[in-house]
Amino acid sequence: MVLFILRRLLSIAFTFFVVSVIVFLMMHAVPGGPFDGYDMPVSKAVRDTLMAKLGLDQPLWVQYVNYMKGVLVFDFGYPYQAPGETVISLLANAWPPSLLLGGLGVLIGAPLGILLGMAAALRRNTWIDYFASALATLGLTIPVFVISMLLILIFAVWLNWLPASGWGKPERWILPIIAYAAIPIATYARYTRSAMLDTLNRPFVTALRAKGLSERRIIFQHVLRNSAIPMVAVFLPMFIGTATGSIFVEAMFRIPGLGSYFVSSIENRDYPLEMALVLMVTLMFCFAYLISDICYAWLNPRIRFGEQPK
């Protein structure tokens, strides 16, 4: 196991390096720079001065090396679109709202989806199954900005129960959390139903029933555990994908989160921020998959990392 983790850490380092090179090159290959795009052109002299000030007049490889030297000591530079603070402090300010709302969306949505999927699997081909399947399909197919709009219309405009949007007071969190939860609910409902049906049809379940174990014990102790592997595989990547913010949800609910920076950093050619965001997400996904793999072993002792099948 230790060897496996070490190998994976090395592979993460390699992935991180490759992604950093590719993103750095692509970012600079896109036409235009941080001081283009205004209604009137910036004079060459002014642009040259500014580019020099930001080190953008250096050869690309020098810029890359300088940037990565900083990254090694957690210095991601200064964002062009938010001077006066570092990239790290910008992320520290913008991430909490995304983490809170997106994270809660997954943490609430995933158990609800599991319950829904379990109900659908255990009551297969009944109205419960049809309802759960329909809900899951809707959750996956309706774009999140439409869900957000509907939530605002129903709960803020028609019923006047909740604020339409904004940030600060906890009541403002409810609608975005529901919007964020839609996809986890739908995804988990489908995964759980499918995995449980698969497990329920296995011979060991019949054997357990023949041994006289209670249905509750069979479901919770054996079926659910054996069905959990695909759910574990989905959970962390989904958590990271959601907790780093959605530009749509954050725009619709006016949340001052991280989501918009993914777009604005590209639009504004904010190279330090763009790099930081990509590297951060890369690292998080790498570790998410590492942790998922470790959880596999815990859930299914038959899995032995690094061993060849006999």
Add this chain to the structure above:
Amino acid sequence: MNAMLKLVGAIALAAGLTAAPALAQTKLTVPGGSTTGTYMDYMKTVYARASGSELLQVPLTSFDNEYQLTPLAAESWTQSADGLTWTFKLRQGLVWSDGEPLTAEDYVFALQHAATSGYDFAWYWDFAGGIQNWKEVTEGKAGPETLGLKAVDDTTLEITSTGPKPYMPSVVSLWYPVPKHQFDKFGDDWSTNVANVVSSGPFTLKSWEKSNNTATLVKNETYTGPWQAQVDELTIDPTLGAPEVGMPAFLAGDAAFTYLNAGQIPVVKQRFPDAIRTNTVFATSYISFDLEAAPFNNADVRRAFYYAVNRDELTQTVLKDIAIPAHSILAPGYPGYSENVAKQAVFDPAKAKELMAKAGYPNGEGFPTIEIWFREEGGYNGAILPPMAQYLQAQFKDILGITMNIKVMPGKDWMEGMLARKNNIYIAPYEYDYLDPSNFYGIFYNGGRHSYHVPEFDKFVAEADSNPNWDERVTLYEQAEQVMIDQGMIVPLVHPIIMAAVSEDISGPGVTPNSQGFTPLDRIGNFLYSHISVK
């Protein structure tokens, strides 16, 4: 995605509207512009400025809702006999919100700092202000103290230009002071850290959410100048700028007004017409060319395009309610607008075909396939440009017999392409900076925005720009635009209009239509937010 958002917005609106919404709060929350803002300093980064930065400081002059120039920090002004120097006299008793006196030195420092450390608006003070030595200073060839700016005493400010600028009082409507005493203490951090920001205008800064550029301002009790704040707290939230987001918030009473997209306009007009406000933004979308590259190095070809646009049909169909026809680079109502010029921009397919034939392309035969470039935009341009490009594509095919492809591109790529002349035809939008014809003609003058060099045009513009007599100036600008028409330098297409819905709970001249029927809910923020109150 935009189209989808609009559709969803319109459907949601149609379903949701039952009555004109009432504000559930006494503090105002209004839509803003860009969701990214760098400095709370208008003079340093105009295009990337933080929300509300222009409301924190008091400019020398400003425009009211009738577009009349009004003295703000300046009490009066005079022009020297040679026309090169303007002297502005500041009001007595103006102070910063921390109690320090606001002096002419703060205005001088603002431009000195902008010339050496600012970037995106440096062109303005060269092109519009013509400030002596501006170019040399921005290029680092001279020190800021050599600029044609002088604080004669605490309340007397002198500005010297390279040529006579009869419209200088309009230009300085965008001249905001920078607190030198704060800059000396904190450097640029004076405008990035809320605790260091001091103001000279009707509002002070309470908070600034940088991730979406939302700023909350409160009434500045130390401001003694004209146009004082009528509300205690004003939140400018750029995320409300998109009608798809603004409208639900407006319906829920969270926003004092919202801009409307094309799908929302008919619904709001029908359900609560009294809430509707219309504004002309004094902007023009036009086609520009590479005048030196084939096939647009032939004036007949360019003029064929000029006559091949059915502006009335365009604005009555695909751009209904969001644009009006542009028959000149200047919009109706803009100073210097000329009917003599405008009446020439007619839809004349026969003449267009004749010109194409004369240029050697009868019915478009032999004409190369071209690609028109326009930039991705939000706001009113985002609604106008894509459908307009498709309309023009069809119309040019039908009338001129040519094939025109369309390329939409990020703003930075588009601007870089236009400056480097990487393509030969563009759709370009431009919105005024200051209310004078020189603003619009200047963008084609001596290179300008399009690398145009048309000596005859430049001659008329140069003469007009420096002539102190308004009537003579207008005549000269008319002659300049006649050159534009004769040479087919541009094809004016449309002037955008902005429609908004205003809550019944706010009132005042700021949200009341002016004598022309327009309600300027943007650009003249100094007037708007000092002339708006909660009922």
